[in-house]
Amino acid sequence: MTSPVPDPPLDFQAFYQHYHRAYLNYAYLQLGERTTAIETVESVFVQLLETWPEVLTQPSVQRYAYSVLRRAIANHLVLRHGSTALVETATFAKVRVAVRRQLEVLESSLGLYAAIARLPERQMDVVVMRFVLGYSVTTVAETMGVSTGTVRSHIHAARRRLAHELGVQYSKETEAEEIA
Template identity: 70%
Template sequence: MARVPLDFQAFYQTYHRSYLRYALLQVGDEETALDLVEVVFARLLEDWPKVLREASVQRYGFSVLRHVIATHLSLARRSRALVETAAFEKVRVVVRRQLEVMESALGLYSAIARLPERQMDVIVLRFVLGYDMSCTAEIMGISTGTVRSHLHSARRRLAGEIGVRWDSWEAEEIA
């Protein structure tokens, strides 16, 4: 049996938890999310020399994750579970919120789910899962400036959809 390259092991240890949290929000089931993430890492390991030649290993890995999730959801004829799972992830973490806040959050999570893919990914990683800007950029394999740009566009779009004034809305209020 071939040895697993050390750089792959490091990549796996660095991103497995983030990928799993992201997949769980998308599919809504821990076992399925774990299976999908393992498929992602198996594909990456199989093509590891090719992956290392990519401009960004992180961006390539995250794109494989998104593709595997999208394929699974398509074959299962399901939509993303983000609306339900993101709301309940936040409720679990911040139990003290009242029911009216949760109803408002469901509308927000529905609006997030309708964002263009990259904007949605940045919002989910940054505010739903709580990663900071640099970690979000690292997970997605993009620059922090690109994260800021996607956040700016997503905040404008979300503010319009949920009916708040753009200039009075702080990004930290998303979660």
């Protein structure tokens, strides 16, 4: 007879409750399939639970956990020999939800999301969480385990890079309004 599985520690349960939805939304944007995203995120949380005492010794639990999530997503993408599904999933999610502004032309949004997908990893993550998923700077920072200043710095660099790539005027005034 096997003994019952004990409940996860309370701090793990709190961590799970706080970050599960953000991880799931992010994984879905990257993987493009809900079932795959759910399986990936659940496997990340199982891995974190199995090593929870060691996870708690990390300088930043959030940063460590986020790196486990990124690694799981990257491994899944390598196994399916594919690239991120961001272009497709973010475009249609953005149109459906209309989080920031109404997109004038689907064609131009495809170009924007394709350009976002080409950003360096951390810049892309910040832009996706902040502007596609609509999370606050504080939530993005907590989710990634970095400071709000780091998030703002990534947003600034990403906006400049996107403006250059898309051939649009870069405006620090507009950026200041949207980052907050």
